[in-house]
Amino acid sequence: MMDVGIIGASGYTGAELARILCNHPEVNITVATSRQFAGQPLSRIFPNLSNRLDIICENLSPEQLKRKADFFFTAVPHKTAMDIVPALLSAGKKVVDLSADFRIRDRATYEEWYQPHTSDHLLAEAVYGLPEIYRESIVKSRLVANPGCYPTSIILGLAPLLKAGAIQHHTIIADSKSGTSGAGRAAQIGSLFCEVHDGFKPYKVGRNHRHTPEIEQELSSFAGEKVTITFTPHLLPISRGILSTVYGNLNPGFNTTAISELYQEMYSSQSFIRLLDEDTFPATQYVRGSNFCDIGFKIDSVTNRIIIMTAIDNVVKGAAGQAVQNMNLMCGFKEATGLEIIPLFP
Numbered sequence: 001m002m003d004v005g006i007i008g009a010s011g012y013t014g015a016e017l018a019r020i021l022c023n024h025p026e027v028n029i030t031v032a033t034s035r036q037f038a039g040q041p042l043s044r045i046f047p048n049l050s051n052r053l054d055i056i057c058e059n060l061s062p063e064q065l066k067r068k069a070d071f072f073f074t075a076v077p078h079k080t081a082m083d084i085v086p087a088l089l090s091a092g093k094k095v096v097d098l099s100a101d102f103r104i105r106d107r108a109t110y111e112e113w114y115q116p117h118t119s120d121h122l123l124a125e126a127v128y129g130l131p132e133i134y135r136e137s138i139v140k141s142r143l144v145a146n147p148g149c150y151p152t153s154i155i156l157g158l159a160p161l162l163k164a165g166a167i168q169h170h171t172i173i174a175d176s177k178s179g180t181s182g183a184g185r186a187a188q189i190g191s192l193f194c195e196v197h198d199g200f201k202p203y204k205v206g207r208n209h210r211h212t213p214e215i216e217q218e219l220s221s222f223a224g225e226k227v228t229i230t231f232t233p234h235l236l237p238i239s240r241g242i243l244s245t246v247y248g249n250l251n252p253g254f255n256t257t258a259i260s261e262l263y264q265e266m267y268s269s270q271s272f273i274r275l276l277d278e279d280t281f282p283a284t285q286y287v288r289g290s291n292f293c294d295i296g297f298k299i300d301s302v303t304n305r306i307i308i309m310t311a312i313d314n315v316v317k318g319a320a321g322q323a324v325q326n327m328n329l330m331c332g333f334k335e336a337t338g339l340e341i342i343p344l345f346p
Contacts, residue, residue: 006021026331125142159218296309
């Protein structure tokens with residue numbers, strides 16, 4: 001059994017990591033941290049964990065943490081991770097970081113969208129943690145930057161098309177909708193029940209969302225040149241789930257059959273990608289609680305525009321589940337271990 005630690009266990013992502021890991025046959029959770037709830041059982045903060053995980057939350061320094069586990073998940077805010085991760089790596093630990101601190105390879109770009117980076121010497125080493133794309137690099141890595149939820153849904157939908165030159169990348173528009181858990185567990189007026197119930201709204205419109213450079217970084221690597229997209233996120237009155245609808249103009253020579261073959265070629269052997277039949281489209285309720293990404297598409301023959309639709313659970317494939325998938329690869333476990341969860345329905 002491998003000892004693992006969850007740094008930042010009292011947020012939604014930390015709770016989902018605990019839920020998944022306490023059913024993982026190869027690991028033992030030996031430390032869970034929380035400044036706010038130090039001294040309290042994690043199962044008191046999240047009663048769904050009662051009788052399954054009674055670990056006590058602690059508030060520990062990096063020096064104390066490194067003696068507690070062999071592998072760590074840093075489910076902490078941006079800036080906090082870059083202060084913790086170097087000490088863990090220096091102690092010979094492996095880390096999956098769920099913040100944005102190591103996702104952006106270019107320091108200047110990161111600092112434009114976030115804050116000054118104090119551990120930029122690790123940016124070139126960190127592997128972007130999309131297993132379906134970067135599996136071989138993840139297997140050899142000691143530091144994986146877990147992707148954001150919106151980027152996961154958009155990148156997986158577009159990767160086969162950009163790699164094959166099937167889509168005119170300057171025409172890409174990504175229209176994404178997320179459940180309120182994506183805003184985190186801290187109290188905010190915008191995510192209060194009365195603010196979101198029975199409503200639907202866009203937010204951070206016009207290149208104002210911090211996931212934009214992450215999405216463009218990865219899409220540019222597939223296209224072989226700089227890709228700039230229009231990305232608009234929306235808030236759904238549901239607790240979890242992301243549905244992304246992505247539009248772009250097709251290049252000549254790509255019809256429905258050819259596009260289907262591109263998706264099959266890239267994803268047919270992937271455990272957590274489900275390619276939907278023609279005229280069957282993704283829905284958040286069919287991936288809820290699971291690590292699946294469902295993908296469908298439709299070509300508008302009048303406009304020659306392709307419409308790609310993806311659905312994920314933002315807390316699982318968009319965060320904790322993908323992090324465990326990365327851990328499995330980094331530690332030599334079977335990739336799907338602990339993640340073979342049938343989606344919850346209804």
